Amino acid sequence: MRLEYFQMVDRIVALDPEARTIRMEGLVPEESPIFEGHFPGHPILPGVLMIETIAQCGGWLVLATLRFGFMPFLLQVKEAKMRSFVSPGQLLETEARLIHDGSGYAVIEGSISSNGKKVAEAEIRYRVVPFPNDTLREQMLATARRIEVPERFFHAA
Amino acid sequence: MSSTFETVAGIIAETCDIEIGTITAESHAINDLGIDSLDFLDVAFAIDKAFGIKMPLEQWTQEVNDGKATTDEYFVLGNLCRHIDGLVAAKTA
Numbered sequence: 667m668r669l670e671y672f673q674m675v676d677r678i679v680a681l682d683p684e685a686r687t688i689r690m691e692g693l694v695p696e697e698s699p700i701f702e703g704h705f706p707g708h709p710i711l712p713g714v715l716m717i718e719t720i721a722q723c724g725g726w727l728v729l730a731t732l733r734f735g736f737m738p739f740l741l742q743v744k745e746a747k748m749r750s751f752v753s754p755g756q757l758l759e760t761e762a763r764l765i766h767d768g769s770g771y772a773v774i775e776g777s778i779s780s781n782g783k784k785v786a787e788a789e790i791r792y793r794v795v796p797f798p799n800d801t802l803r804e805q806m807l808a809t810a811r812r813i814e815v816p817e818r819f820f821h822a823a
Numbered sequence: 824m825s826s827t828f829e830t831v832a833g834i835i836a837e838t839c840d841i842e843i844g845t846i847t848a849e850s851h852a853i854n855d856l857g858i859d860s861l862d863f864l865d866v867a868f869a870i871d872k873a874f875g876i877k878m879p880l881e882q883w884t885q886e887v888n889d890g891k892a893t894t895d896e897y898f899v900l901g902n903l904c905r906h907i908d909g910l911v912a913a914k915t916a
Contacts, residue, residue: 741861741864742861742864742865766868766871766872767877768864768867768868768871768877768878768880769867769877769878769879769880769881769882770880770881770884771864771867771868771880773868791864791868793864
């Protein structure tokens with residue numbers, strides 16, 4: 667993870683658009699400017715970044731489901747729960763399930779676990795729209811390659 | 824079994840915190856009930872789930888933007904319910 671750049675996904679572990687599921691990993695860095703303020707003497711991952719992590723995880727699932735033809739933008743966060751602190755150096759496993767692929771919107775349920783214990787969960791809703799420009803789409807594809815999204819999900823068959 | 828309108832009115836009342844007695848088949852979701860686009864997506868999700876359909880919101884929006892339909896066609900609740908019934912019928916056909 668590179669928190670300052672909102673890079674919350676290190677690697678996709680499993681991705682199955684047919685089953686509407688995704689699982690990914692991210693290692694919380696030992697050091698980040700974010701921990702200087704959150705909090706001095708007690709560094710923990712901000713809850714909003716846990717939500718962002720779930721949103722990105724589900725977002726990659728939506729992108730793969732739609733074969734990178736449309737971009738999901740965060741629309742709504744519901745039922746978010748932060749169950750325990752996350753510290754620097756902790757490995758996080760995040761998973762999400764697409765519960766509705768609507769017309770122009772999508773809904774996922776996701777959660778983060780660490781050492782087998784659930785640390786956060788949320789339902790995330792996205793507005794799903796055509797990519798606003800080619801630059802963003804190319805950047806998303808480049809990131810997809812970095813985090814090991816299988817190339818067969820990049821384009822419609 | 825609830826009618827389509829009763830189900831939709833119940834969803835709108837609960838999702839948007841609107842008194843159910845003020846919701847009629849002639850109500851326009853935006854102009855009369857004041858439902859904004861974010862709340863309408865909540866309503867759409869609840870309707871999709873309740874009826875097991877996928878309302879083609881993008882297509883409807885495009886038709887309105889292209890001047891092929893007015894917002895009344897999709898946002899007046901009686902008309903919306905007619906479209907929902909059509910989608911349900913198409914699903915089970």
